[in-house]
Amino acid sequence: EAFFRFLVDCAKDPRFNADTLMAEINLAADLDFIDRMAYRYLIIPITKKRLTEREGQFQWIYRHDFPEWGRGRDDAMNLTKYFMIRWPMDDSFGPTDMPSIWNLQKYQPEQGHRMNFAGDSHDPYSVVIDSALGLMGAEPKNRNDFLGHIDWLVDYLKTKPAPKYPFPIDAGRATRGKAVFDAHCAACHASARTGTIVPLSEIGTDRGRIDTWGKQAAIEANQVVSDMGIQRKGLVEAPLTGYVAQFLDGIWLRAPYLHNGSVPTLADLLTPPAQRPQVFWRGYDVYDPVRVGFVVQGPAAERAGTPLDTRLRGNGNQGHDFGTTLSAPDKAVLLEYLKTL
Structure with a gap:
């Protein structure tokens, strides 16, 4: 976000x-x-001319009523909406955490799996293409060369394994934690439901990301890519209704949690929403193996990170209250098991 502002501000500077x-x-x-x-x-x-011409497309990142994206986030579908299909700025704001990109072969469209946090894309191939095209919406100079790079990247990411947890794991506690996981988490995160959309009414998380995109936007974006002579399954031409039940491979490294990165650690995610941290700092890369996430408080975190205030628009940390009523011992062994995934 700061980089985009830098580009526009430079172009406007005499x-x-x-x-x-x-x-x-x-x-x-x-x-x-x-x-x-x-x-x-x-x-x-x-x-200078091209950046100045695009000033209007950048206006939403100057709005004072929208909080900063902060480190490790963007406003993913608004980037596509304003740059690829050139829609006028609206009042939507959907800050989104950067997703994990390893082991993409786990997504199987024929099994109903969707990609991106809100399930707005069909498959890895489409996501990689749209990520490359979405920012500027410019047609590749050499389509075959472009698609060759896409093929290489998708093949690499499909088989790239999730990183292993680097700290000691208590095997006995992890074994007990698997039983807790199977009883309380597996129905969404290790079942036929994994990779499919959970309705917002059930998951209860911040709806901002859903409101940034829709069926008509998907239709127009798919047409833009098709007009470039690029064929892919593309974006889902349907209303967005919830968020995807995530696969949990490498979950220990994917903090902060929820689609907008509003919950700093897995321990916090197992805490009732009203008790989760309201303000914390994203971007400090010191790991907390007890709470399973990164250190988000203290002078060092404040120096290295950017603040996230969950009371601001799009940053809500409500919802996903599954597991919050578990006993403290059950939560502890569950966290130990999640480190093994």
Whole structure:
């Protein structure tokens, strides 16, 4: 988000001109005559022009009533909506945590699995293509070369295993934790329901992400990609109704939790929503093996991270109250088991 603002602010700054930039470039590089002319009369003015033309598409990231994305999040479907299909800015805001991208072969569309947190895409191939195209919506210069890179990346991510938990695990506690998991978690996270959409009325989490996208947006985005001569299953042309029941491979590393990254640790996720942290700092990479997540409080976390206030729009930490009534011993062994996944 800060990077996008930086681009627009640079383009609007009167110092973004060939004289100023060439003076700086000449301090760092010894360009030949042709390169100097290209930068002065083509690259710099065209870059400024193109960024200025897109200023309207960036306006929603300047809204003061929308909280900062913060580290490790974006407003995924609004990026697609404003850049790929060029819709005018609306009042939706759906901050989204970065998903895990390993072991993508687990997603099987023929079994009803959906991808992205709200289930708005059909399969890994579509997600990777749309992630590459969605920001600017520009057609690849060489379609075959582009699709070759997509094929390589999808093949790699399909078989890339989830990282193993790097700290000691108490095997006995983990075994007892599996019994708790089977009784209280497996119905959604290790069953035919895994990878499918759980209705919002059941999961109860923040609805902001759902409200950023819909059937008509998917239809138009699919048409844009089709017009580029690119074929894929694409985005789901249906209303969004909930969030996908996640596969839990590598769950220990995927903190913070929920689709918007509003719950810092697995221990917090097993706490009633009213007792979960209201404000914490995302982006500090020191791990907490007790609570199973990253350290999110204290001076070091505040220096390295960005604050997330769950009272602000799109940041709600409510919902997914499954497991919150377990006893303390059951929660402890469940956390130990989740480290093994």
